[in-house]
Amino acid sequence: QLQLQESGPGLVKPSETLSLTCNVSGASINSSNYYWGWIRQPPGKGLEWIGSLYYSGNTYYNPSLQNRVTISVDTSKNQLSLKLTSVTAADTAMYYCARRGGTYDRWGQGALVTVSS
Amino acid sequence: DIVMTQTPLSLSVTPGQPASISCKSSQSLLHSDGKTYLYWYLQKSGQPPQLLIYGVSNRLSGVPDKFTGSGSGTDFTLKISRVEAEDVGVYYCMQSKFLPGDTFGQGTKLEIK
Numbered sequence: 001q002l003q004l005q006e007s008g009p010g011l012v013k014p015s016e017t018l019s020l021t022c023n024v025s026g027a028s029i030n031s032s033n034y035y036w037g038w039i040r041q042p043p044g045k046g047l048e049w050i051g052s053l054y055y056s057g058n059t060y061y062n063p064s065l066q067n068r069v070t071i072s073v074d075t076s077k078n079q080l081s082l083k084l085t086s087v088t089a090a091d092t093a094m095y096y097c098a099r100r101g102g103t104y105d106r107w108g109q110g111a112l113v114t115v116s117s
Numbered sequence: 118d119i120v121m122t123q124t125p126l127s128l129s130v131t132p133g134q135p136a137s138i139s140c141k142s143s144q145s146l147l148h149s150d151g152k153t154y155l156y157w158y159l160q161k162s163g164q165p166p167q168l169l170i171y172g173v174s175n176r177l178s179g180v181p182d183k184f185t186g187s188g189s190g191t192d193f194t195l196k197i198s199r200v201e202a203e204d205v206g207v208y209y210c211m212q213s214k215f216l217p218g219d220t221f222g223q224g225t226k227l228e229i230k
Contacts, residue, residue, distance in 0.1 A: 037219075046207075046209070046223050047211075047221040047224070048221070049219040049220065049221065051218065052219070059209065060218045061218070062218060063118070072124070098165075100219075102171060103122065103154075103168060103211065103219075104219075105157075105168050105171075105177075106166075107165035107166060108165065109159055
């Protein structure tokens with residue numbers, strides 16, 4: 001059964017880089033049938049798409065974050081990664097990784113990241 | 118950029134009564150492949166969103182038939198025929214037709230009276 005689990009520091013200082021990993025189990029991240037994505041949700045607010053990646057390396061990013069975000073995949077570890085540079089308090093959010101077929105049909109439980117000094 | 122607009126943003130419904138949520142997109146979601154890339158999610162408190170409906174009107178396996186999605190082009194609706202306590206949460210529509218990526222509506226919070 002497919003499971004996704006986000007992990008990473010829960011606290012990041014302003015201007016530093018947020019780094020998260022999504023461990024995928026129960027399915028290969030190499031599957032040609034799916035993209036893999038990151039979505040975030042600030043406390044008490046709605047969902048914001050960050051970006052998505054195809055196993056071959058093709059990536060798509062939210063234009064509002066494009067200059068600061070990198071999504072990558074480590075197929076040997078079956079992991080998806082997210083890096084967001086120069087963070088501010090506005091980047092405080094729950095960060096979800098998800099599998100995308102036509103849409104996001106499987107989600108991790110999320111990782112809460114707080115940006116604060 | 119495509120914008121997804123949901124109305125209302127909050128809804129308070131008596132158990133057993135129907136509920137309806139509207140989602141309007143700033144551009145048509147009908148793709149040249151004939152498919153319409155509109156989806157509905159429910160996010161319950163403390164949980165990630167769960168997919169309810171894909172392709173406008175197709176319920177995911179296990180989703181009760183009290184949930185009905187409809188619409189075309191730019192106007193879409195999610196209806197719940199008889200609201201129950203377990204339906205409480207925030208409902209989101211989402212489009213995935215347009216690159217560079219996906220867009221969610223603002224969300225509609227459903228509460229029980």
